[in-house]
Structure formats: structure tokens, C-alpha cells
Amino acid sequence: MRSLGAFVIYLALAVALFVSAWINPTYLSIGYAGDPELFMWMLAWVPYSISHGLNPFFTDYLIYPQGANLFWTLIPIVPGLVLTPVMVGLGPVFAYNLVMTLALAGSAWCAYLAINAFVGDRLASLFGGLLFGFSPYMLAHSLGHPNLIICVTPPLALLILAELFVWQRRRAWVTGLALGLLGIAQLLTTPEILLTTGLVGVLGLAVLAALKPGEVRHRLKHAVTGLVVAVAVFLPLAAPVIGFAFLGPQRVTGIVREQDIFVSDLYNFIVPTRVMLLAPSQLVNLTHAWTGDDAEWNAFVGVPLLALLGFITLRFWSNLAVRWAAVLATLIALLSLGPHLHVAGRIHFHIPLPWLMLQKLPLFDNVLPSRLMLFFYLFAGLALAFFIRWMRQGVSEWKLRAGWTAVALSMVVLMPAVPWPATANSVPTFFTGAGVARIPEGSVALVAPFSTAPGFQIGPGQDSATYPMLWQLASGMRYRMPEGSLIVPDVNGNPSGGRPPQSTTQSTMIAIQQGGPAPDLAPALREAIASDLSRWKIQTVIVGPMYNQLAMIDFFRALLRIEPESVGHVFVWWNVPVSVAPAAGP
Numbered sequence: 001m002r003s004l005g006a007f008v009i010y011l012a013l014a015v016a017l018f019v020s021a022w023i024n025p026t027y028l029s030i031g032y033a034g035d036p037e038l039f040m041w042m043l044a045w046v047p048y049s050i051s052h053g054l055n056p057f058f059t060d061y062l063i064y065p066q067g068a069n070l071f072w073t074l075i076p077i078v079p080g081l082v083l084t085p086v087m088v089g090l091g092p093v094f095a096y097n098l099v100m101t102l103a104l105a106g107s108a109w110c111a112y113l114a115i116n117a118f119v120g121d122r123l124a125s126l127f128g129g130l131l132f133g134f135s136p137y138m139l140a141h142s143l144g145h146p147n148l149i150i151c152v153t154p155p156l157a158l159l160i161l162a163e164l165f166v167w168q169r170r171r172a173w174v175t176g177l178a179l180g181l182l183g184i185a186q187l188l189t190t191p192e193i194l195l196t197t198g199l200v201g202v203l204g205l206a207v208l209a210a211l212k213p214g215e216v217r218h219r220l221k222h223a224v225t226g227l228v229v230a231v232a233v234f235l236p237l238a239a240p241v242i243g244f245a246f247l248g249p250q251r252v253t254g255i256v257r258e259q260d261i262f263v264s265d266l267y268n269f270i271v272p273t274r275v276m277l278l279a280p281s282q283l284v285n286l287t288h289a290w291t292g293d294d295a296e297w298n299a300f301v302g303v304p305l306l307a308l309l310g311f312i313t314l315r316f317w318s319n320l321a322v323r324w325a326a327v328l329a330t331l332i333a334l335l336s337l338g339p340h341l342h343v344a345g346r347i348h349f350h351i352p353l354p355w356l357m358l359q360k361l362p363l364f365d366n367v368l369p370s371r372l373m374l375f376f377y378l379f380a381g382l383a384l385a386f387f388i389r390w391m392r393q394g395v396s397e398w399k400l401r402a403g404w405t406a407v408a409l410s411m412v413v414l415m416p417a418v419p420w421p422a423t424a425n426s427v428p429t430f431f432t433g434a435g436v437a438r439i440p441e442g443s444v445a446l447v448a449p450f451s452t453a454p455g456f457q458i459g460p461g462q463d464s465a466t467y468p469m470l471w472q473l474a475s476g477m478r479y480r481m482p483e484g485s486l487i488v489p490d491v492n493g494n495p496s497g498g499r500p501p502q503s504t505t506q507s508t509m510i511a512i513q514q515g516g517p518a519p520d521l522a523p524a525l526r527e528a529i530a531s532d533l534s535r536w537k538i539q540t541v542i543v544g545p546m547y548n549q550l551a552m553i554d555f556f557r558a559l560l561r562i563e564p565e566s567v568g569h570v571f572v573w574w575n576v577p578v579s580v581a582p583a584a585g586p
Contacts, residue, residue: 006112006126010133011105017134018142020422021097028422029093030100034454035144035295036423037466038485040092042070043099044473046080047087056080057244061477062451062469062484063500064444064536071245072252072487073498076147077188092473093425099146107151108133111378114155115385117162118321124388127407128381131414135377137298139275139416144454145295147190148371154378156182157197158204164226165205168219176226180233187238191245192371195363200332200375207327211320250488255365256495260347262292262368263338263355264299269306273297277415289345298373299336301380305410309380312387322386325379332376338369384410425467428544430568431474438574444480445540446533447471448552450509451483453498465513471544482536504528508555513547518554529559533576541573 021028029036041062049056056077060067076099080087083095112129119125132138132155141148160182164175186194209216245251271286272279273294287297301309309326316322339356341348358364384407391403430436439445449465466485472478483500490496500506508519508529519525541560543552553571557563564571 002122003109003113003116006122006129007105007109009126010108010112010129011101013130013134014101014104017104017416017418018097018101018420018422020419022101025097026091026094027425028097029425030097031142031144031421031423033423033425034466034485036096036146037425037470038073038454039076039144039146040096041466041469041473041484042073042075043080043083043095044087044092045070045075046077047084048477050081055244057241058249059486061472061480062486063488064480064482066488066501067250068484068486068488069245069248069250069252070486071191071241072256072495074147074190074192076150076190078185079146079150079189092470096146100142100149103146103149103151104133104138104142107138107149107155110152111155111381114159114162114378115382117159118382119385119389121385121389121392124385124392127388127411128385130411131381131384132377134414134416135374136273136276136300136414137371137374137377140273140295140298143275143295143421148193150189151193151374153182153186153189153193154197154200154375157201158378161201161204165208165216165219165223168222172222172225173229176229177233179226179230183230183234184237187241192367193374196367196372196375199358199364200328200372203331204324204328207324207331211324211327252487252489252495254494256487256497257366257368259359259365260291260339262296262370263342264333264336264370264373265290265297265342265345266337267344268297268299269301269333270303272300272302272413275417276300276413277417278413279417286344291342291345291347292370296368296370298370299333299376300414301376302410302413304406304413305380308387308406308410309383311406312383316383316386316390319386322383325382329376329379329383332372332379336369336372336376425470426545427471427474428569430542430544430570430572431471433568435567435572436475436478439475439479439540441478442480443539444482444537445542446505446536446538447481447483448509448541448543448556449513449546450506451481451485452500452506452510453485465510465546468544479540482532482538503532505532509552512552512555515548516551518551518558521558526559538576541576543571545569 015022018030021030045059046056057070057075058067059070062068079099083099086098087095108129111132112125115128116122116125138149160175160179163170164179183194186197267286268290271283273287274284275294290297312322313326334353335355335358337353337355339353339359341351341353355369387403388407391400447468449468451465451468454466468481469484472481485498487498488496488501491501504525512518541556543549543556543564546552553564556573560573560576562573564573
């Protein structure tokens with residue numbers, strides 16, 4: 001029951017942090033627009049696809065007709081299944097807010113459980129779990145990446161591996177079974193965290209073997225037995241998923257995200273970003289030169305905590321757990337710097353770093369090094385808990401005061417910014433009313449704004465072109481779209497970066513969304529767009545609320561040569577025949 005009390009505390013803190021969205025949780029979503037709407041769509045796709053006998057890992061409801069292999073967009077299968085009743089009853093925005101809030105609370109709680117198994121002090125473990133679950137990594141990704149803050153696996157893996165290689169109090173097959181099932185659950189939540197957890201697990205075992213080779217060798221038979229069981233459980237269940245990802249339709253090959261960009265800048269360890277409460281503008285301005293974006297600047301530790309961790313390492317170096325955590329945390333921080341050193345945004349290509357070797361391994365070329373800092377905070381939380389336990393076991397009064405002052409200062413520096421960003425998710429009444437039923441079920445509609453990767457098309461009005469994905473959900477998946485923010489192969493076979501494959505229609509609509517005028521429909525342009533509409537089998541065109549809406553309406557009015565119907569806050573062209581957009585004409 002005391003452990004449940006810790007979860008209640010973490011949950012209360014998470015709700016308090018995200019209260020700006022919880023005041024209207026079916027309309028306001030946690031964080032910024034863009035990625036959240038994409039994940040709302042994927043969360044809802046899981047129960048929809050299964051209930052309609054479709055493959056949850058593939059869809060042609062977006063990016064029609066090619067469709068998309070959703071493994072590469074990290075579809076959260078397990079959260080989608082768990083949240084199905086919430087999705088049905090309260091909608092995707094509420095479900096998204098719930099998963100974000102539970103992700104922070106649940107991750108902190110699992111870290112609390114793991115740390116308490118090492119230190120045996122609930123108060124100390126409460127602080128350790130707080131450091132992990134509300135770390136700068138978790139805060140940065142709380143701007144819009146729920147799959148990356150569902151981080152229950154790293155602390156649970158730590159707990160299981162410690163049992164398997166150190167404590168060995170349970171039968172090896174029981175521990176191995178738990179590890180295999182945990183791996184499956186993580187694969188169906190976020191494969192990237194499964195991969196990085198495996199990497200850190202291997203590093204952790206290597207460090208342990210270096211520190212205590214005799215004890216590891218003595219326990220090796222039991223541990224290997226457990227690992228064999230884990231692999232035997234994991235592979236049969238994971239093989240179909242992995243096989244579909246790498247051999248199925250619309251599989252992605254090559255570099256999904258540009259390398260040497262999403263790394264920890266050396267300044268990031270001591271310079272706060274805008275997700276922190278104590279972030280003076282003079283310091284935040286330094287972040288503008290860094291590569292990547294604020295959702296991937298995960299490395300802020302702060303001078304007080306860095307100093308405290310240094311003290312803990314030196315003072316408790318004789319403690320195996322502290323020594324192991326310190327060495328591993330240092331390695332992780334080093335790997336998070338990426339393949340080359342970044343200082344104040346400047347890339348020093350003449351200074352190669354260890355990640356350069358890992359980057360050449362299969363799959364690791366698509367891992368973002370900065371995200372490894374997740375594990376740093378777990379081991380920092382473990383070290384902090386040992387320090388607090390030491391203080392509570394009876395030290396002099398001045399040491400107690402100095403120690404708690406250092407802890408308080410370290411935690412205050414890491415407090416999150418408030419109020420947390422919240423985004424309105426408006427759905428035109430057309431998509432929830434009777435009008436949408438006029439669209440032939442299962443047909444293809446072209447919706448403006450053209451739905452593509454977040455950030456590529458947002459105009460001065462801050463409209464997000466991921467909103468049409470939310471509108472499609474509101475319609476009950478009435479229609480398919482040739483658009484969508486999913487990672488698929490482009491026309492050249494390389495990853496598209498989250499945009500649909502290149503097309504003239506896409507380029508033209510995005511140019512309008514960014515503020516351009518309706519283009520002059522010269523015969524060549526008209527023919528190219530007509531070809532797109534024919535290939536996509538478009539039957540309906542919808543222009544919803546968006547930046548530069550009048551120019552978009554003028555574009556389709558000139559293209560289709562007919563007037564739209566204004567209904568439910570959108571403009572609709574029904575039964576669009578390709579012949580309305582001929583290859584030539586005035």
C-alpha cells in the first residue's frame with residue numbers, strides 16, 4: 001500500500017503539471033500541435049483496425065493508395081489497446097492526455113520500485129523516482145511524444161537484470177519469463193526504447209563484469225539460463241512484428257532522421273531550456289544555436305545536481321551500486337553527445353566520439369543519441385537515493401542540513417515550466433454531423449490543409465496540418481486520404497521524413513498553406529494535379545479551417561471549375577470527376 005502511495009503522489013504531480021490541458025481534457029491537449037494529433041490518430045487506429053479485421057501495423061486510410069507500414073512511425077499498440085474504452089467513451093484527445101499523464105506517473109513509480117529494491121528506503125526512493133519520472137528528458141518529450149515518455153521498461157529491466165545477475169533469489173526461468181514479456185510489451189509500445197534499453201543493459205553488464213569479474217562469473221550459469229528463457233519467450237512473439245517491419249509492404253530503409261543533429265550539446269548539461277522553470281532568457285537564448293529542437297534537448301542536469309552527483313560518487317565509491325551507476329551514467333552522457341562533439345551549436349568534426357562506432361551498427365543509425373539521457377536520469381536517481389538514505393541513517397546535524405540543502409537546490413533547478421503548453425483541437429461540425437455521411441464510405445477525400453509532417457507547413461496562424469487526421473477520426477474513419485504524417489518511402493525509395501511521397505498536388509497545397517497565392521493553373525500544372533487526383537481516386541475535396549483558406553478555396557475553385565458547398569464550417573466539392581480538371585484549358 002505504501003508503494004501505491006508513491007504512485008498517487010506522482011500522479012498528483014503529473015496532473016498539476018498538465019492542469020492547463022486537464023481543465024478541458026476533451027478539447028485541449030498537452031503540449032504543442034503537430035505530433036500529438038499524429039499520436040492521437042495512431043492510438044485510435046489500434047482498436048479501429050482490430051475491430052474491423054485490419055492489420056494494426058499497416059494502413060491505407062492515410063497516404064492512399066500506397067499506405068504506410070506503421071512500425072516505422074512507432075505505433076503504440078499496447079497503449080492503444082489499454083485505452084480503447086477511454087477512446088470510445090471520451091475521445092482521442094482525452095485518451096492522449098491520459099496516456100501523457102500516466103506515462104510520467106507510471107515511469108516515476110516504476111523507477112521508485114526499482115530504486116527501492118536497491119536502497120530499501122521509501123523516502124529516498126521517492127526522490128529517485130521523482131528525478132527520473134520528471135527529468136528534463138521526460139519534460140522535453142512531454143511537448144508531444146507520448147511513446148517516448150512511456151518509460152516503465154528501463155527501471156523494470158534494471159530490476160529484472162539485477163535479480164538475474166546479482167541477487168538470484170528467484171528461479172532463473174521466472175526472471176527470464178518476466179524479461180521476455182517486458183521486451184514484447186516494449187516492442188509493441190516503442191521499439192526505439194527497447195533497442196536503447198538493450199544497449200544500456202549490455203553496457204551495464206560489461207561495467208559490472210569489469211568491476212566484479214569473479215562474482216559475475218560465479219553467477220553466470222543462472223543468468224544465462226534466464227536469458228535463454230527470455231529469448232525463447234520474446235522471439236516467437238516478436239518475429240511476426242519484426243518480419244512485417246523489415247519485409248512487409250512500405251518498409252523503410254535508409255536514414256529516417258539526419259544524423260549528427262539530435263545530440264546533446266555540451267552546453268546542454270548546464271544550460272536550461274524553455275521547458276524548465278528557472279530558465280533566464282539570457283541562457284535560453286544560447287539554445288537557439290544548438291542543432292535539433294527543444295523536444296530533443298534532453299541533457300540538462302544543472303550545476304547543483306552535477307556537483308552533488310560528483311560528491312556522491314567520490315564519497316560512496318566503495319559502494320558497488322553507486323560506483324556502477326556512476327560509471328554507467330558517465331558512459332551514457334558521453335554517448336548522448338553523438339558522433340561528433342557539439343559545443344554551442346558548432347559541430348567539431350575533428351573530434352569523433354564513441355557513438356560514431358555504434359552508429360554503424362544495424363538499426364542504430366536511426367537512434368537519436370540525445371534520447372539516451374533517459375537512462376542517465378535513472379542512474380542519477382539511484383545515486384541520489386543512496387545519498388538520502390545515508391543522511392537518514394544518522395549523520396551530524398550540519399551534514400544533514402547541508403545534504404538536504406543540496407538535494408533541494410538540485411531539484412528546484414530541475415522544476416518544470418508552468419503553465420505547461422496546451423493546444424486546442426478544434427473539429428469542424430461537418431465531421432461529426434450528418435453531412436459527412438454524404439462521403440461514400442471507404443472512398444478517398446482530399447482534405448486541406450494537406451496533412452504532412454508537423455512543422456513543414458505551419459503558417460503564421462499556427463494551423464497544424466496534422467489536424468485533418470483528427471478530423472478523419474471524428475468522422476468515424478469514413479474516408480481515406482492520400483495524405484498523412486507518417487514515415488514512408490518517398491518516390492526515390494528513401495525515407496520521406498514523415499511526409500507523403502512527393503507529388504505536384506502536395507507541393508502546391510503546402511505552398512498555399514504557407515501563405516502563397518493560388519497558383520496560375522497553366523496546362524502543365526493542371527495536368528499534373530489531374531493525374532494526382534486520378535491516381536488517388538479522389539471523390540471529395542474538403543477545405544477546412546486553415547491559414548490562407550481563401551487562397552486554397554480559389555485554387556480548388558479554379559481547378560475543379562465548380563463552386564463548393566459551405567457546410568459545417570468547411571467547404572466541400574462532392575463527386576469530383578477527374579474530367580473536371582482536364583489536361584488543357586484556359
